[in-house]
Amino acid sequence: MAGKIVVFANQKGGVGKTTSAANLGAYIAEKGKSVLLIDFDPQGNLSSCFGVSRDAPGIYEVLSKQARLDEVVRKTAIEKLEIVTANINLTGANVELIDQRDREYFLKRILDPLADRWDYIFIDCPPSLGLLTLNGLVAADFVLIPLQCEYFALEGLSLLLQTIQRVQQATNPGLKVGGILFTMYDARTRLAHEVVEEVTGYFKDKVFRTIIPRNIRLSEAPSHGVPISRYDAECVGAKSYELLSEEVLRRV
Ligand SMILES: Nc1ncnc2c1ncn2[C@@H]1O[C@H](COP(=O)(O)OP(=O)(O)OP(=O)(O)O)[C@@H](O)[C@H]1O
Ligand SMILES: [Mg+2]
Structure with missing residues (x-):
């Protein structure tokens, strides 16, 4: 069976896309599934999370046909977890793709032939x-939407959902919303409660039950180049991502 392609998307910055991709990927790999992480952000944060150099060829070189995907896949400290890096060059892809016919299909064409080499x-x-x-949305089977538990979290969500719907109608009918996941939850604030209640009331079982709390250890791990499971496996952030990874495995 071909591997499942999961995209972490939210146009709002700093909501936990990268932290979630890194830590869920790591836990799922530790549970024995093979996982390929693709850093598809010119900021290259996901690459930094694993302490791999962003200077070597990565996803940009594949998009611009200077390298093949299998040539840029790199190992991480975790067995079964591999990564394709990104760096600032990837901003160029935005510009270079824009005049191309089929400009939304580039990643899909790169991933499809090799997708069955990984479980995820x-x-x-x-x-x-x-x-x-x-x-990313055109290439994926599932989209996961990290939401920060704060007021502005909801602004932009409807635009993202509209975009997903457009992609489903026009280019990728197989795309499913794998779930909405709450990040950086602060139990002390009333607002966090309210956001969770409102979103859960509306999206119901599309919302993952496991909520990721605000936890400083999660923000420290990347500077050590390891996921939370290898930095502080006992902290509440680690426990939460581990639980969430089980939920993700059940759903996608
Ligand atoms: N649960 C958490 N508790 C505390 N800090 C967190 C948590 N999740 C993420 N962070 C920190 O918050 C910042 C933003 O997180 P992250 O980079 O994962 O968001 P992002 O959505 O990928 O951002 P961008 O939109 O810039 O790509 C980072 O510094 C990260 O370490
Ligand atoms: Mg990010």
Whole structure:
């Protein structure tokens, strides 16, 4: 069976896309599934999470046909977890793709032939609804939407959902919303409660039950180049991502 392609998308910045892709990928790999992470953000944050150099060829070189995907796949400290890096060059892809016919299909064409080499491929999108995110949505089987538990979290969500619907209608009818996941939850604030209640009331079983709390250890791990499971497996952030990974495995 071909691997499942999962894209982490939300055009809002700093909501936990990269942190979720990194840690869920790591836990799922530790549970024995093979996972390929694709850093699809010119910021290259996902690459940094694993301490791999962003200078070597990565996804940009594949998009621009200077390399093949299998030539740029790199190992991480975790067995069964591999990564394709990104760096600032990837901003160029936005510009270079724009005049191409089929500009939304580039990533799909790269992934499809090799997708069955992994159980899961996770794509970490940049904070925009531009061509990179569109390529991610067109290539994916599932989209996961991290939401920060704060007021502005909801602004932009309807635009993202409209974009997903457009992609479903026009280019990728197989795309499913795998779930909405709450990140950086602060139990002390009333607002966080309210956001969770409102979104859950509306999206019901599309919402993952496991909520990721705000936890400083999660923000520290990337500077050590390891996921939370290898940095502090006992902290509440680690426990939450581990639980969430089980839910993700049941759903996607
Ligand atoms: N649960 C959490 N608790 C505390 N800090 C967190 C948590 N999740 C993420 N962070 C931190 O918040 C910041 C934003 O998270 P992250 O980079 O994962 O968001 P993003 O959506 O990928 O951002 P961007 O839109 O810029 O790509 C990072 O510094 C990260 O370490
Ligand atoms: Mg990110």
